[in-house]
Amino acid sequence: MDIKKRMMALEEAIEKANYEYHTLDKPTISDFEYDLLMQELIELESKHPEFKSASSPTQKVGGVILDKFNKVVHERPMMSLSNAFSDQDLLDFDERVQKEVSGYTYNMELKIDGLAINLKYIDGVFVSASTRGDGVVGEDVTSNVKTIKSLPMRLSLPLTLEVRGEVFMPHKSFEKANEERAKEGLELFRNARNAAAGTIRQLDSSVVSNRGLDIFCYTLVDAEKYGVNTQSGVLDYLSKLGFKTNPKNVVSKDIQGVIHQIRVYDELRKNLPYDTDGVVIKVNELSKYQQIGQTVKYPKWAIAYKFAPEEVTTRLNAITFQVGRTGVITPVAELTPVLISGSMVARATLHNEDYIKNLDIEIGDEVIVRKAGEIIPEVVKPVLEKRENTIPFKMIDHCPSCNSKLTRTEGEADWFCENPLCPAQHVGKLIHFASRPAMNIDSLGEKIVVQLYEAGYIKDFLDIYKLKEYRNELIELDRMGDKKVDNLLMAIEASKQNSLDKLLFGLGINHVGAKVAKLLLKKFPSLEALKAASFEALTSVDDIGAAIANSVIQYFSSEYATHLIDTLHELGIQTSMPQSESKTSPLFENKTFVLTGKLELFTREEASSIIESLGGKVSGSVSKKTDYVLAGSDAGSKLEKANALGVTVLDEQTFKEMIPSE
Numbered sequence: 308m309d310i311k312k313r314m315m316a317l318e319e320a321i322e323k324a325n326y327e328y329h330t331l332d333k334p335t336i337s338d339f340e341y342d343l344l345m346q347e348l349i350e351l352e353s354k355h356p357e358f359k360s361a362s363s364p365t366q367k368v369g370g371v372i373l374d375k376f377n378k379v380v381h382e383r384p385m386m387s388l389s390n391a392f393s394d395q396d397l398l399d400f401d402e403r404v405q406k407e408v409s410g411y412t413y414n415m416e417l418k419i420d421g422l423a424i425n426l427k428y429i430d431g432v433f434v435s436a437s438t439r440g441d442g443v444v445g446e447d448v449t450s451n452v453k454t455i456k457s458l459p460m461r462l463s464l465p466l467t468l469e470v471r472g473e474v475f476m477p478h479k480s481f482e483k484a485n486e487e488r489a490k491e492g493l494e495l496f497r498n499a500r501n502a503a504a505g506t507i508r509q510l511d512s513s514v515v516s517n518r519g520l521d522i523f524c525y526t527l528v529d530a531e532k533y534g535v536n537t538q539s540g541v542l543d544y545l546s547k548l549g550f551k552t553n554p555k556n557v558v559s560k561d562i563q564g565v566i567h568q569i570r571v572y573d574e575l576r577k578n579l580p581y582d583t584d585g586v587v588i589k590v591n592e593l594s595k596y597q598q599i600g601q602t603v604k605y606p607k608w609a610i611a612y613k614f615a616p617e618e619v620t621t622r623l624n625a626i627t628f629q630v631g632r633t634g635v636i637t638p639v640a641e642l643t644p645v646l647i648s649g650s651m652v653a654r655a656t657l658h659n660e661d662y663i664k665n666l667d668i669e670i671g672d673e674v675i676v677r678k679a680g681e682i683i684p685e686v687v688k689p690v691l692e693k694r695e696n697t698i699p700f701k702m703i704d705h706c707p708s709c710n711s712k713l714t715r716t717e718g719e720a721d722w723f724c725e726n727p728l729c730p731a732q733h734v735g736k737l738i739h740f741a742s743r744p745a746m747n748i749d750s751l752g753e754k755i756v757v758q759l760y761e762a763g764y765i766k767d768f769l770d771i772y773k774l775k776e777y778r779n780e781l782i783e784l785d786r787m788g789d790k791k792v793d794n795l796l797m798a799i800e801a802s803k804q805n806s807l808d809k810l811l812f813g814l815g816i817n818h819v820g821a822k823v824a825k826l827l828l829k830k831f832p833s834l835e836a837l838k839a840a841s842f843e844a845l846t847s848v849d850d851i852g853a854a855i856a857n858s859v860i861q862y863f864s865s866e867y868a869t870h871l872i873d874t875l876h877e878l879g880i881q882t883s884m885p886q887s888e889s890k891t892s893p894l895f896e897n898k899t900f901v902l903t904g905k906l907e908l909f910t911r912e913e914a915s916s917i918i919e920s921l922g923g924k925v926s927g928s929v930s931k932k933t934d935y936v937l938a939g940s941d942a943g944s945k946l947e948k949a950n951a952l953g954v955t956v957l958d959e960q961t962f963k964e965m966i967p968s969e
């Protein structure tokens with residue numbers, strides 16, 4: 308296997324997951340799967356540092372910051388935690404700590420599955436709250452956090468301080484929120500963490516106040532300034548000041564004690580009224596932190612032990628089939644609903660035909676289902692001892708949507724519907740096209756796509772742009788009305804201005820993910836140029852291999868592609884990158900930039916797209932490989948690091964002057 312390709316594929320998969328999880332609050336893979344991808348990438352990077360990219364997700368904290376909130380620069384970065392999955396990982400962690408310091412103990416806390424929030428108090432009065440964001444810049448969510456009843460508005464002492472904690476949604480609130488959403492016909496929250504994150508990042512505070520969020524606080528920034536010397540002491544002190552802290556923390560004198568206590572926590576957590584996804588182990592003595600140090604992403608004096616996914620037994624009542632946008636058929640287990648890790652599960656993936664056959668799963672079996680604070684639960688195996696009156700599984704041979712005969716290529720696991728007119732595939736493609744990372748037509752969600760498709764208004768995404776001719780008819784549709792239709796039409800018109808890489812990604816060409824779309828357009832800055840590109844020309848682009856090239860050629864040689872390009876012209880949708888964007892500049896070409904602080908002349912997106920369009924790269928963290936750091940006001944640790952490494956720091960004015968004029 309080509310290691311470099313694998314690393315790039317991992318990066319792309321992790322970045323997609325990060326975006327869906329941290330920005331959209333709508334993950335599509337489980338935390339368990341995510342952690343596996345991340346572990347694999349970390350391992351490959353340590354074996355092949357030559358292939359490690361400066362912008363690797365292993366070097367970055369969390370997500371993108373939403374524009375709808377004001378931005379807040381954290382005076383002290385809000386970091387992530389490194390992970391442990393086994394006793395051995397914990398022993399290794401302890402060994403690393405021992406190399407740096409001695410005479411320490413460990414404080415253990417439940418890892419609450421919510422989102423980290425930074426709280427500021429001045430003279431004992433609550434003033435503001437922000438999300439972690441990318442660790443350096445977060446979102447101002449003061450008015451939403453204010454609605455949390457257990458958060459003290461005034462402390463028992465008139466202190467000025469910064470406290471951090473986890474905002475979470477207790478199971479009761481989660482169930483109530485989903486009941487209400489079900490009544491209103493809204494999409495359900497997938498789990499309590501996503502519900503909490505989605506709630507905190509929504510604009511209407513009155514909605515937030517009804518959602519029953521709660522908070523456990525665990526960090527006091529610069530605690531030693533307040534005469535506190537241990538992490539367990541921080542928890543006591545915070546509690547005295549009036550903060551809610553989690554009472555289950557335990558101090559352990561060594562790593563053996565930690566390993567023992569984790570077993571206790573794993574039992575205990577099953578009966579808690581909120582989700583936990585692990586245990587956070589921190590060196591207890593704060594004075595040792597500096598000596599032990601930190602990486603760009605996490606402190607070395609703490610680690611998060613992640614619990615193995617929770618497994619539950621239930622009955623498999625039926626197996627149904629889903630058709631994806633590429634025509635792939637996925638068997639789905641229809642289960643007797645059970646509560647797993649705090650959410651009700653009624654369906655789980657069975658992956659493919661071989662998975663079911665290899666595990667010997669039959670309809671009517673009691674099955675073990677796994678889910679760890681996560682999204683798509685999976686059937687782990689049947690309980691064979693309990694088998695009674697089951698029906699053997701038989702793979703279907705015709706598409707459940709269009710009834711075409713299914714095909715399966717030798718050596719591959721999946722069955723496909725290859726009918727280009729298959730309705731289920733069309734709907735899947737339309738949903739993908741409108742999704743945020745693609746054309747970002749916010750008001751064109753899954754339900755509306757299905758509705759418009761079934762009513763015959765959109766068959767193909769080009770039809771989306773013709774919807775405005777049917778305004779009056781659309782208003783008459785169920786659950787529509789003029790306001791909704793006008794919003795929809797406006798969002799559609801606005802999407803015409805998107806840069807071409809979003810459109811190219813939205814086309815859903817096999818192997819052309821968001822990152823590959825950008826790479827391709829750098830060299831071939833229009834759909835016409837892509838259509839004309841030869842196999843050799845395509846594969847001459849760094850990181851573009853034969854599979855991608857073949858897939859692009861196949862797509863653009865179809866009659867449909869010619870029709871597509873013509874129609875896009877007629878509709879007034881860009882099929883080429885703006886002129887200036889396709890020029891490169893020697894000052895930018897192959898240079899790596901890092902942005903930090905508050906920019907005034909440009910938004911971060913503008914600065915990034917200027918850099919990328921001129922041939923440069925934008926990375927999230929400063930390293931020796933960084934060429935320039937563009938620093939706005941209030942720049943923090945990245946600026947310090949740049950200075951320490953001798954990286955050139957630009958102010959905005961200088962940066963502006965570097966941009967070639969037309």
Ligand SMILES: NC(=O)c1ccc[n+]([C@@H]2O[C@H](COP(=O)([O-])OP(=O)(O)OC[C@H]3O[C@@H](n4cnc5c(N)ncnc54)[C@H](O)[C@@H]3O)[C@@H](O)[C@H]2O)c1
Pocket residue numbers: 324325327328329334335336337338339341342368369386387388390416417418419420421422423439473525587611
């Ligand atoms: N499913 C997906 O698609 C997807 C995508 C991205 C991330 N994730 C999940 O998020 C994780 C990575 O996110 P991360 O960078 O926030 O790391 P993390 O969740 O592993 O650990 C850091 C976070 O733990 C939280 N925390 C809870 N209790 C704490 C305590 N007592 N003390 C200190 N911190 C505490 C804080 O919010 C802190 O920011 C992944 O391991 C995965 O589980 C999932």
Ligand SMILES: [Zn+2]
Pocket residue numbers: 630706707708709710711724725726729730731732
């Ligand atoms: Zn079909």
